[in-house]
Structure formats: C-alpha cells, structure tokens
Amino acid sequence: MSSPDGMPPLSAVIRAHDLAAKKELGQNFLLDLNLTSKIARMAGDLPGSDILEVGPGPGGLTRGLLMEGARRVVAVEKDRRCIAALEEVAAHYPGRLTVIEGDALQIDPLEHLTPPIRIAANLPYNVGTELLTRWLTPPSWPPFWTSMTLMFQKEVALRITAKVGDDHYGRLAILCQWRSDPRIVMHLPPEAFTPPPKVHSAVVHLKALAQPRFPADAKVLSRVVAQAFGQRRKMLRSSLKPLGDVEPLLEQVGIPPTARAEEIGLEAFCALARAVAARQT
Template structure:
C-alpha cells in the first residue's frame, strides 16, 4: 500500500521553501514526469539508490514509490523537514544525510552496488559526474547513472567527434560506458523555470580498455581540449612524451582535439600510461 502524499506544491508552501539560486535549485512538481524519470533505469524494487540534491523530495517520492531504498544527500537544511516527512511515510526506505556530496565517498556511504538518480544541482552537476566516471577501479560500484543536466551539458556527454559539442566530457563518458540521452525536459516543468532546457542522460558501465589509467586519460583530454583551437602538437607539448606518442600512433600532430575519436584518445592515454 503506497502512502497517500499531499501535493508537492502544498509541502513546499507549508515549509516556506523557495528554490535557491546559490545552490542551483529548480523544483519539479509533475509527479507523472518524476515517475517516468524513476523508471528509466528499469525496476528499482528493493535496490539501493543514491540521490544528490533531493530538495523538497519530488524525485525522492518517485524513487520511493518505485520501491527503492534511497540515500539522499541534501546540503540545504531548509529542505530537511519536508524530506523527514517522506522518511516517515516510507518507513525504512529513506536515509537522509545533510552535507556536501562533493566531500563524501559515495561507495563507502552506500556499502553495496547502487544506482545513482538525481536532478543534479546545476552548479556541481558536471563535477559530480566526472568524479563518478573517473575511478581507477572498473567496473564501478554504481550500476547506472540517470542524471538531469542542462540540455547543453547533456549534449556534450553524448556528442560525437567533429561536432561543436564534442569535448572532454564526451571522451570521459564514452571510453568505458554507454551514454545516451534518455529524455528531454521542458523548462516549463520546473519552478522557477530555468532559462534553458534540461535533459536526462542515462549511463551504464561498459568494458574498460586494458592498460589505460583514468587519471592519464583525464590529463590528456584536459590538455587537448583546454586549448581546443590549437593543434595537438601545441596543446599537448607540456605533457612529457605526448607529441612523440601521437607520431608513434600515426596521429597527425597538426590535428585539433575535436577531430580525434574516443578510441584515438584511449590509444594515446594507453601509450602514456606505460
């Protein structure tokens, strides 16, 4: 028997909550949309889920309704009473932690395989995402990432070489995961409506190429795309052995970063990992 919950707008009004610009908050009220988001990774019945930045608990409700065991990390103390009501409505299903998700070890916190579903706060979304992608040990403890971003960021995650959106984020996301755009979300779905459209990206771990350090790949992409208008021989010259590695791999050092495929970046990082 699922508990009968008051409408989200009512909860927010009762607790005097408003979206904080400083924390990159935008609230989603459409319960049907939230249920659709919670369904993207498949059945969550009995599964451990990490949610970052639940705010007043819109997506949290949908995850709990789907039968997930949710750990929610919220920085904004104002939202804790609204979340505590959900904890009471779904006994034993919700654990609320107040604090900065960027400063926590999520694997240690969860202690078991877990899915990550979040309408990420815009100001830390990319940093959290690259953190989840950058672990040296693979496969990761997380089984999937289902994350809401500004549409422009989502496009950068799934972008193909040679396109304007292709960059470091695409390489880091695609070298050992499958990333796809799962759903676009209109700005009017939020309160207050952000200036931009949003989209949900769904990421599942894939096979990791052997002999490649995630740290080295991260450094290579940072250097290459840090000066994306320059030729690789220029942007990579500060990395010892990088230009020589390009030549050894038959990659023309006069090319620009956005023309290299994910596989070429992986080959370059592999050579520099040795």
C-alpha cells in the same frame, strides 16, 4: 487533494515548509509526480537496487523513486530547510528512505547503501558536472554504481553524449564514454521546473561498463585529453607540447600531428595515452 502516493502535492509541501528555491544552491524543483515517476523508471531495476539521490529538495524525484518500488533511497540534501519535508516522506515509506543532511561533495554515503547501487538525481546545476566527474573517476574500476540517471542542463547533456566532430565534443565526452554508455533519455523544457530555469534540461542515463572501452591509464589519459582540448583549435603537435616531443608518438599511433583534438576519437586518444605512458617508464 492528495497525490498518487497519498501524500500532499509538492506545491503544498513547498508552501507548508517555506521552501522557495534558492538560486545560490542551484535549485529548480520538479513538482509533477507523473514526470518524476517517469524519470525514476528510466533508472532501471529499482526494486532490486539501492538508490543514491543528491539534492532531493522537497522530494519530488524521491517520491517518484519510492512509488516506482525502489528498494531503498539514500537522499543527500544540503539545504536544511528541506529536511523536515523529506522526513515526512521517510515516515510515509518506513524503512525505505534515509535522509542525510550535508554536502554531497564532502560526505561518503556508501555506508548506508547496499549493492547493487544506482544513482538518480536532479542534480543542483552548480555542482552537477563536478559530481559526475567524481563518480566517473574512482580509485578503482568498476565503480560502486551500476548506472546513473541524472538531470543536467541540455548543453551539459550534449557534451556528455557528443561524438567526434560535434561542436560539443570534448573532455567530458571522452571521460563519460571511456567508462560508461551514456544516452539522453528525456528532454525537459524550462516550464517543467519551479522556478523555471533559463535553459532547457535533459536526463542522461549512464550505464557503467565492466571495464573501460579501451585500455589506458586514467591519469595519463586525463592529462593528454586536457592538453589536447585546452587549446582545441590548435594542431595537436602544438597543443600537446607540454607533454614533450609528441610528434613521434602521434605518428606511432596513426594520428596526424596536424589534426585537432575535435577530430580524434576515443580509441585514438587511448592509444596515444598508452604511448605517452610507455615513454615515461
């Protein structure tokens, strides 16, 4: 029995190549091509874009992206066992899929991609947040990507999209919302995956902003936010002490020194970062 794209079902591919998911690689495979095609459609203009995919595994989302018309997909896979299965997909879509064997944390796939570039991935759980952070903190802005459509554990997705006062609001929310427009576009239960993880998952779509939402130096903002949320239950006048005498700066930008990090919005943090940077010059 073939799938909508005329290739064998993913369950058969896994059996043929002995691709049981490995926990140490953070692998949980999506085998429903209707579901992966739906995720692919959420990535935006596929026919007009090159797509970077990290952790394709046996190729479920890869095939969804190609079925939905992606101009080109560059898939980076660390697990050598999956390469043969992905090469079969490449042969089915001549000239539209490039498979790179390697660690996405250590290689630069940009030489294989032509703008506009979108990122779409069911990220391995053990490196997902680190990859997201790297993609959001390039040396210059705007970044190489126009949007990212990424699968995370539901808790991480909530941290990305959290607002002031939410339990999940913190450093990741500020990092993502300063330079992108993130929203949760799909929720997935554990049984959607093979093997089922112990947690629910969610797909987050992040659209890159042409420039950060508010002016601030990226390194200074990162340092301020890290200190503020490092001891999030403390008042800012205490948690920010490693930055020096911050009470005058807090008052200067209209932040009560007795406030806590979870009560402070992105715009106010950016104002504080500018004040810290100005004092250093």
